Amino acid sequence: xxxAVPRRxxxxxxxxxxxxxxxxxxxxxxxFAVGQAAVARDGARSAxxxxxxxxxxxxxxxxxxxxxxxxxxxxxxEDLLAGRGFGTTRACAAxxxxxxxxxxxxxxxDGDGLACxxxxxxxxxxxxxxxxxxxxxxSIVPGTENDHAEAAATAVLEPRCRLKSPPPGGRPPGxxxxxxxxxxxxxxxxxxxxxxxxPEDEDLFLDPADLFSVHxxx
Numbered sequence: 001x002x003x004a005v006p007r008r009x010x011x012x013x014x015x016x017x018x019x020x021x022x023x024x025x026x027x028x029x030x031x032f033a034v035g036q037a038a039v040a041r042d043g044a045r046s047a048x049x050x051x052x053x054x055x056x057x058x059x060x061x062x063x064x065x066x067x068x069x070x071x072x073x074x075x076x077x078e079d080l081l082a083g084r085g086f087g088t089t090r091a092c093a094a095x096x097x098x099x100x101x102x103x104x105x106x107x108x109x110d111g112d113g114l115a116c117x118x119x120x121x122x123x124x125x126x127x128x129x130x131x132x133x134x135x136x137x138x139s140i141v142p143g144t145e146n147d148h149a150e151a152a153a154t155a156v157l158e159p160r161c162r163l164k165s166p167p168p169g170g171r172p173p174g175x176x177x178x179x180x181x182x183x184x185x186x187x188x189x190x191x192x193x194x195x196x197x198x199p200e201d202e203d204l205f206l207d208p209a210d211l212f213s214v215h216x217x218x
Contacts, residue, residue, distance in 0.1 A: 047104035064208030125156030
């Protein structure tokens with residue numbers, strides 16, 4: 001038969017038990033709050049990555065379109081292949097759309113006045129700053145009910161092709177205008193692959209991904 005616990009000892013044990021229970025509950029709530037914040041940060045980071053990649057891919061598309069539109073202007077080829085000659089506004093609009101798809105919005109987090117800005121060194125690309133649309137939520141940490149997670153990411157375009165030789169000009173001098181042919185755009189790409197674009201090819205197609213790889217950096 002188990003001996004009865006004296007009333008005095010039982011009375012002393014109860015406060016200790018309650019203290020332990022309260023401590024365990026507090027730790028559980030603290031871990032939950034930390035988990036909430038971590039989930040919010042991860043979501044913001046994913047949104048920033050997606051937005052930066054979207055901006056860089058839009059810029060890549062612009063460069064591909066620009067190259068096709070300027071096949072008769074060899075003087076512009078080198079700049080386009082180096083990643084110059086795209087618009088920031090359209091690319092940042094793409095960043096905003098992809099941030100929204102990830103429950104975030106473009107937001108100037110570092111106070112420089114720009115939530116989406118172009119970078120040019122070492123490669124052209126974009127740095128994008130975002131803030132989660134929804135706050136972290138109520139927790140034991142004061143102020144989290146109005147706290148939004150923030151993150152930034154940078155994506156760049158890395159050129160994959162270069163001119164096989166400097167273009168001497170779009171059309172050879174002299175001769176009848178009908179006999180003049182535009183110069184072929186001949187490229188040497190990664191892996192030793194050659195790419196030739198003929199301005200007179202009516203079915204000409206160019207995949208911008210052949211010209212630039214897009215990746216996150218830093």
